[in-house]
Amino acid sequence: MLDEEYEDITYFKENGFFEKECTKCGNIFWTRDEKRETCGDAPCDIYTFIGKPIFSKPMNLAEMREYFLNFFEERGHTRIDRYPVVARWRDDIYLTIASIADFQPFVTSGLVPPPANPLTISQPCIRLNDLDSVGRTGRHLTTFEMMAHHVFNSKDKEIYWKDKTIALCDELLTSLGADITEVTYIKSPWAGGGNAGASVEVMVGGLELATLVFMNLKESKTGTIDVKGKMYERMDSYIVDTGYGLERFVWASQGTPTIYDAVFPTIVQELTNLAGIDHELNNPEYAKIFASNAQFAGVMDVSGNANLLELRRQVADSIGMDVDELNRIMDPMEKIFAIADHTRCLTFMLGDGIIPSNVKSGYLARLVLRRTIRMLADLGVNVPLSEIVALHIDNMPEYPEFEDTFKVTEEILALEEEKYRQTIERGRKIIQKAAVRYQEKGESLPLEELMEIYDSHGIPPEVSKEAAKEVGVTVEFPDNFYSLVADMHSEAGDKDESITGFKYMDKIERLPLTKRFYYDEPERMEFEAVVLDTFEDFVVLDNTYFYPEGGGQEADNGMLMAGTFVYDVIDVQMYNGVVIHKLNITDKELLINRGDMIIGQVDKKRRMAHSRHHTATHIVNDAARKVLGNHIWQAGAQKTENRARLDISHYKHITQDEINEIEMIANKMVMENKKVHFESLDRTEAEQKYGFGLYQGGIPPGKTLRIVKVGSDIEACGGTHCLSTGVVGPIKILKTERIQDGVERLEYAAGEAAIAAVQEMEGLLRDSSEILSIQPEILPPTVERFFDEWKELQKENEKLKEELAGARTIKMLQNAEKIGEFSLVVNVTKGDGIDSLRMAAIEILKDENAVAVLLSETDGVKAVAAVGKNAVTKGLKAGDLVKMMSQAVGGGGGGKPDLAMGGGPDASGIEKAKAEAVAKIKETLSS
RNA sequence: GGGCUGGUAGAUCAGCGGAAGAUCGCUACCUUGGCAUGGUAGAGGCCUCGGGUUCAAUUCCCGAUCAGUCCA
Numbered sequence: 001m002l003d004e005e006y007e008d009i010t011y012f013k014e015n016g017f018f019e020k021e022c023t024k025c026g027n028i029f030w031t032r033d034e035k036r037e038t039c040g041d042a043p044c045d046i047y048t049f050i051g052k053p054i055f056s057k058p059m060n061l062a063e064m065r066e067y068f069l070n071f072f073e074e075r076g077h078t079r080i081d082r083y084p085v086v087a088r089w090r091d092d093i094y095l096t097i098a099s100i101a102d103f104q105p106f107v108t109s110g111l112v113p114p115p116a117n118p119l120t121i122s123q124p125c126i127r128l129n130d131l132d133s134v135g136r137t138g139r140h141l142t143t144f145e146m147m148a149h150h151v152f153n154s155k156d157k158e159i160y161w162k163d164k165t166i167a168l169c170d171e172l173l174t175s176l177g178a179d180i181t182e183v184t185y186i187k188s189p190w191a192g193g194g195n196a197g198a199s200v201e202v203m204v205g206g207l208e209l210a211t212l213v214f215m216n217l218k219e220s221k222t223g224t225i226d227v228k229g230k231m232y233e234r235m236d237s238y239i240v241d242t243g244y245g246l247e248r249f250v251w252a253s254q255g256t257p258t259i260y261d262a263v264f265p266t267i268v269q270e271l272t273n274l275a276g277i278d279h280e281l282n283n284p285e286y287a288k289i290f291a292s293n294a295q296f297a298g299v300m301d302v303s304g305n306a307n308l309l310e311l312r313r314q315v316a317d318s319i320g321m322d323v324d325e326l327n328r329i330m331d332p333m334e335k336i337f338a339i340a341d342h343t344r345c346l347t348f349m350l351g352d353g354i355i356p357s358n359v360k361s362g363y364l365a366r367l368v369l370r371r372t373i374r375m376l377a378d379l380g381v382n383v384p385l386s387e388i389v390a391l392h393i394d395n396m397p398e399y400p401e402f403e404d405t406f407k408v409t410e411e412i413l414a415l416e417e418e419k420y421r422q423t424i425e426r427g428r429k430i431i432q433k434a435a436v437r438y439q440e441k442g443e444s445l446p447l448e449e450l451m452e453i454y455d456s457h458g459i460p461p462e463v464s465k466e467a468a469k470e471v472g473v474t475v476e477f478p479d480n481f482y483s484l485v486a487d488m489h490s491e492a493g494d495k496d497e498s499i500t501g502f503k504y505m506d507k508i509e510r511l512p513l514t515k516r517f518y519y520d521e522p523e524r525m526e527f528e529a530v531v532l533d534t535f536e537d538f539v540v541l542d543n544t545y546f547y548p549e550g551g552g553q554e555a556d557n558g559m560l561m562a563g564t565f566v567y568d569v570i571d572v573q574m575y576n577g578v579v580i581h582k583l584n585i586t587d588k589e590l591l592i593n594r595g596d597m598i599i600g601q602v603d604k605k606r607r608m609a610h611s612r613h614h615t616a617t618h619i620v621n622d623a624a625r626k627v628l629g630n631h632i633w634q635a636g637a638q639k640t641e642n643r644a645r646l647d648i649s650h651y652k653h654i655t656q657d658e659i660n661e662i663e664m665i666a667n668k669m670v671m672e673n674k675k676v677h678f679e680s681l682d683r684t685e686a687e688q689k690y691g692f693g694l695y696q697g698g699i700p701p702g703k704t705l706r707i708v709k710v711g712s713d714i715e716a717c718g719g720t721h722c723l724s725t726g727v728v729g730p731i732k733i734l735k736t737e738r739i740q741d742g743v744e745r746l747e748y749a750a751g752e753a754a755i756a757a758v759q760e761m762e763g764l765l766r767d768s769s770e771i772l773s774i775q776p777e778i779l780p781p782t783v784e785r786f787f788d789e790w791k792e793l794q795k796e797n798e799k800l801k802e803e804l805a806g807a808r809t810i811k812m813l814q815n816a817e818k819i820g821e822f823s824l825v826v827n828v829t830k831g832d833g834i835d836s837l838r839m840a841a842i843e844i845l846k847d848e849n850a851v852a853v854l855l856s857e858t859d860g861v862k863a864v865a866a867v868g869k870n871a872v873t874k875g876l877k878a879g880d881l882v883k884m885m886s887q888a889v890g891g892g893g894g895g896k897p898d899l900a901m902g903g904g905p906d907a908s909g910i911e912k913a914k915a916e917a918v919a920k921i922k923e924t925l926s927s
Numbered sequence: 928g929g930g931c932u933g934g935u936a937g938a939u940c941a942g943c944g945g946a947a948g949a950u951c952g953c954u955a956c957c958u959u960g961g962c963a964u965g966g967u968a969g970a971g972g973c974c975u976c977g978g979g980u981u982c983a984a985u986u987c988c989c990g991a992u993c994a995g996u997c998c999a
Contacts, residue, residue: 358996359928423995429939430932456932458996489930489998738993791973834945834983842946860982879945882982891982895945902945903982 002189002227005198005214011163012185015170028187030200032180040184040203043299049205050291053255056177061145061263062398064250065122068147071172077149078116084352085126085143086361088633088692091699094361099123099148100213100241104193108215110154110237111703112683118151118159122246124348128364131371132303135338136311138258138294139207142368143345145246155236162198162214165240169202169212172244176253178204189227194219196227197238206298209248213241257281257290260337267340267391275379277332289329292318305479335375342372343388350389350409351402353631355649356416357742362649369413370420374460385417386410408631412651427459428467435473445475451485502575504535513577515543518556518720519678519706522611525558525602531594539581539592545602546581548574551697552617552637553610553719558602562592569600606641607720609753612728613644614719615676615710616666616750620646620731621696622713623665624746627658634696635743639719642756645747647739654736654744662746666731669711673726677709690714730754801836809843813850819925822871825852826918828910832856834864834901841866841899851925853881853917860905861889863913872897876924881917888913 012019017030022039029039038044059067069079083102087093093101099121106112122145133140149168151159166185174180183204188211190199196217202210216238217225223233247263254262261268261281272279281287296314301307312330316323349365350356356366372385389409393402402409431445431453438445445468453459459467461477468475478484502508511532517524529541539560546569549555555572560583567590571582583590592598617637625632628650636647654662686694686705694705694716705716710725722728729751737745749757769776772786816823825844837854841864844852848869856862865881878900879893886893886902889909893902 360999363998419995426995433940452931455930455997456995485997741995787973794973838946862982882945886982889982893945893982899946901983905982 002196002198002225005189005216006187009162009166009198011166017185022186030185030187031183033182036184039186040206041186041201041208042206045203045206046295047206047291047298049207049252049255050257050294051255051287052205054176054178054182054205054207054252055249058254059250061246061250061396064253065145065147065246065398067176068172068244068246068249069120069122071175072118072120072149072168075168077118077120080115080119080121082121082123084692085124085348086352086354088695089687089699094364095126095128096123097125097127098241098243099125099146100150100215100239100243101125103150103152106683106701106703107152108195108237108239110152110235114150114152115684115688118149118240120147120149122147126345126348126364128368130303131368133297133301134341135260135334135336136302136308137297138260138290138337139248139251139298141247141259141263141341143341143348147244147246147249148242149240150242151240153238153240161238161240165212165214165242166200169210169242173202173204173209176249178252190215191227191230191232195235196225196230196232204252207248207252208245209252210242210244213243215239215241257287258294258337260340261290264340264344264392264395266395267343267388268336270391271336271339271381271388272333274381274383275332275336277336279333279336286329288319289315289321289326290333293330332379335379339372339375339379339388342368342375343385344392346372346385346413347389347392347396347402347409350412351393351399351405353405353633353649355631355633355651355742356412357649357740359740359743362740362742366416369416370458373417373420374463385413389413405631408629408651415651423458424463427453427457427463430457431459431464431467432471435468435471435475439471439473445473447477447484450475450477451481451488454481455485455488502573502580504538505575507533507535508540508575508578508580511540511578512542514541514574514579516579517543517545518547521545522720522723525604525607527600529598529600531562531592531596531598533594534590534592537583537585537590539583539590540578541581541598541600544572544579544581545600546572546579547602547607547610547720548572548579550574551614551700551717551719553614553639554641556602556607556610558600558606560592560598560600562596562598565591567592609641609751610639611720611722612751613639613641613749613753614717615722615725615728616731616748617644617646618708618710618713618715618717618721619666619669619725619728620662620733620746620748621648621715622711623662623669624648625713626665627661628654637697642753643734643747643749645745647743647745649742650744651742653738654746659733659736659746663731663733663748666733670725670728670731673724674711675724676721677707678721679707679709680704681707686716730758732757802839805836805839806843809840812840812852813844813847816850819922822849822851822868822925823847824918824921824925825850825854826914827852828855828857828914830857832858832862834862834903837862837864838899838901840864844868845898851876851921853885853914853921855885855910855914857907857910860891860903861907861910861913862901862903863889863893864899864901865895865917867898869898871925874925876921881920884920885913885917888916 012030017032018034019028019030021028022044023037024044025039027039073079083096085096087096087101102123103114107114124143125146126143128142130140131142134142153159153161173183185200185202188199188201190197190213195215197213197215199211199213201208216235217232218235219230220233221231223231225232247259251259251262256262268279293315296311300311302311312323312326316326345368354361354365356362356369393406434449435445450461450464453464454461461481465475524545527545529543532540532542546556546558549572558569560567560569560581567583569581570584573580617639621634633649634646635649638645681704683703683705686707694714696715697717700716700718706718708715708717708721731748731750732754733746733748734757735747739745765776765779769779772782774782812825812827813823816825837856840854841852844850844866845868850868851871852866854864863882863885865878867876867878877897879895879897882893882895882900882902886904889904890906891902891904893900895901
């Protein structure tokens with residue numbers, strides 16, 4: 001256990017604390033109050049600060065943030081700028097969920113030095129885990145700022161550790177005017193993300209204001225420290241990871257009934273005005289409701305309707321109010337609080353460049369956005385989201401960057417609102433149709449149907465219920481609807497793919513890192529090397545000029561020559577810094593051995609094509625940003641010999657005009673023949689200098705980054721490049737494609753590949769116009785004319801066939817054999833298709849006494865039977881006739897009693913078919 | 928990255944193996960002093976594309992593509 005990690009904390013002993021065990025939950029805590037028995041956390045203690053602020057001076061967000069950062073600056077910490085809320089430097093999380101996330105994984109692992117040490121920061125974070133609770137509890141937020149001071153200690157240098165951290169916390173709280181005897185520190189061992197350590201929660205007045213984590217353990221199979229079933233060992237580096245909740249500090253300083261009233265009072269005010277609700281916090285009776293609600297909600301789980309109902313009941317009891325009356329007051333206010341919170345969340349998300357989408361972080365943005373729209377609709381408030389977001393931006397002048405991006409934000413919000421409106425409209429129709437269908441069967445809309453509609457069409461059950469009600473169908477759904485949907489998904493998919501590592505991984509680990517020279521001498525293609533090892537058709541060399549696949553760029557090909565033996569290199573990969581060359585072995589076995597001297601030859605043409613496409617990708621990215629806006633972000637890229645493609649985040653389709661513009665700008669950059677710059681920089685330094693735009697192409701591992709500058713595009717990139725843009729040659733954008741909502745793919749070719757692509761397209765034009773014997777320039781109008789004419793002819797053809805059928809029918813009816821009052825038409829032709837037979841049959845059917853058997857020998861045999869209304873009443877069925885005939889020609893058929901068609905491949909049976917049908921007809925009709 | 932749903936007339940959709948439909952919109956005419964409206968007639972479909980199964984595919988199967996949606 002982690003208990004021993006607390007033993008070296010001397011601060012409590014030296015400062016008159018008492019170590020106690022909470023009489024309610026049993027947790028260990030420290031306090032200066034000898035008489036205290038409970039730990040201070042929910043549910044053991046309830047809020048005492050509402051109406052009675054913890055701190056001496058009420059502060060807003062900006063004031064509190066500044067106070068905190070200044071406090072730690074004065075105590076030797078360096079203030080650093082916030083990181084984006086979208087964690088672009090991480091590939092394991094989408095959103096920044098804590099201040100320490102800024103420094104994971106490379107700073108915390110000790111690989112890369114921190115931007116400053118010790119440092120202080122106020123990091124905006126987004127957590128969507130408790131979405132349901134936001135607005136209800138009075139304290140939950142999706143977006144909050146984690147104020148923090150961090151220390152990165154190493155075994156060589158310790159700045160400070162546990163005692164000083166707790167002392168600073170005590171000092172901060174005291175300086176803000178908190179009653180220090182009310183503060184409790186709860187022992188709360190922490191583990192997460194492969195690390196663990198001692199941690200204390202800082203509680204005042206029933207509110208958790210901060211958590212102080214002392215991260216000094218890492219997960220390890222051979223570790224000896226057991227934390228929650230996993231084994232850990234000590235790290236060389238040990239880190240102070242604190243988290244002070246800015247919003248909670250503000251709340252504690254004001255003692256308002258809810259955190260929302262403290263954090264964004266103007267937004268809440270504005271929303272209540274729009275909704276026509278009075279939110280009169282000056283009225284003590286009214287304020288008491290929310291205070292009581294916050295207290296009860298502080299000690300229970302409020303997700304789900306059942307829990308909410310229980311909360312309402314408790315609150316109503318405590319203040320002596322009717323539950324319905326309470327609900328009437330609380331429900332709209334909870335929505336307003338949630339809207340205020342969600343729109344702030346969107347302000348950060350969109351302001352930091354998230355594009356709403358149906359995948360990844362974009363989906364999270366859309367989720368929040370749609371929840372907000374729904375709640376606004378519930379309140380009957382009809383204002384664009386962008387107006388509320390604009391209020392937040394005005395309210396947070398500390399974030400001027402959001403004003404710069406507001407135009408894009410506004411457009412995105414408008415598009416998303418329209419999109420959701422359409423989705424709901426579409427969904428409502430589907431619901432109503434289904435509801436009516438089930439109602440006709442005397443059933444109610446089943447749950448499965450409701451779930452499917454949510455899953456496939458995004459219509460939440462609340463909306464379904466509402467829509468069904470409009471057509472007079474009542475729909476019920478259980479409280480745990482969303483978890484049922486989640487269960488359905490977990491049943492569906494559970495296949496985890498096996499990780500395909502390299503087969504000889506263990507052998508590679510013993511080899512030295514391959515010296516790679518393709519950066520130092522990018523133009524050299526021939527080299528000598530010593531073979532370090534071989535496995536099957538894989539060869540490892542001491543050095544190489546071959547580029548291994550990576551960064552979306554395919555591997556180099558070429559040859560390895562050892563004496564008189566020559567092998568083609570068909571693939572090159574790198575594992576943990578060791579480059580593996582895969583050879584194409586035509587003989588039985590590889591005739592290269594360990595220790596051999598070989599000559600390597602890189603396929604220059606292929607390498608050049610890759611380099612052109614890689615540099616072109618940076619150029620196109622830059623051009624796209626110039627044309628489409630600064631929000632565009634690379635979501636993936638691939639470079640091959642003939643093509644390259646770049647996926648960029650963008651909230652609407654790229655138009656042809658925009659493509660043309662991007663293409664033009666890209667080619668101008670080529671023509672300017674700018675030098676491509678390379679720079680090797682320390683990771684943190686690079687991030688500080690160039691921002692996270694560096695990680696367009698993903699997050700390369702390691703301490704130092706290779707920075708590639710092409711024009712105004714600056715990226716961390718490990719690929720091979722042209723040394724100047726002119727070498728790239730022409731860039732031709734070939735097509736765009738939407739691979740996901742919010743992600744557009746550009747496909748293009750550069751250099752020789754571009755010429756080839758253009759020539760190929762030209763060929764298509766030439767070939768097409770040659771077929772029509774026209775000039776390519778008039779291809780579009782000509783094709784249009786041809787298509788129109790073709791449609792006309794098609795129609796005319798049909799009309800003529802009908803007329804012909806009519807004419808033939810008259811003749812056939814004249815020649816018909818009489819069986820009583822019935823006339824029997826039998827006709828065998830060649831070359832008539834099933835359609836013309838059927839048309840003739842339809843004509844014949846106008847005579848209610850007619851019976852027809854029409855056969856045609858074409859592509860086998862086609863047969864149609866028509867039985868007039870009066871003959872049908874005699875029990876003659878066209879379907880039966882066709883079945884008989886079709887069997888005779890080895891096929892099948894069917895249809896309705898009056899008209900049926902069929903056929904078969906065997907033409908020799910045609911006479912037999914006819915005879916059988918005629919016999920059957922005569923038999924039936926004459927009886 | 929995975930799952931689900933859908934592409935049929937200008938729009939919204941029905942049909943789901945054997946004659947391509949409805950409603951709105953459009954055009955013309957009739958009704959009216961004019962308009963709202965009502966009536967009559969008509970135009971408008973490579974049933975998304977490419978394979979397969981079948982005597983026969985808008986319909987079933989596979990693939991592509993476009994769109995929607997849920998989840999990691």
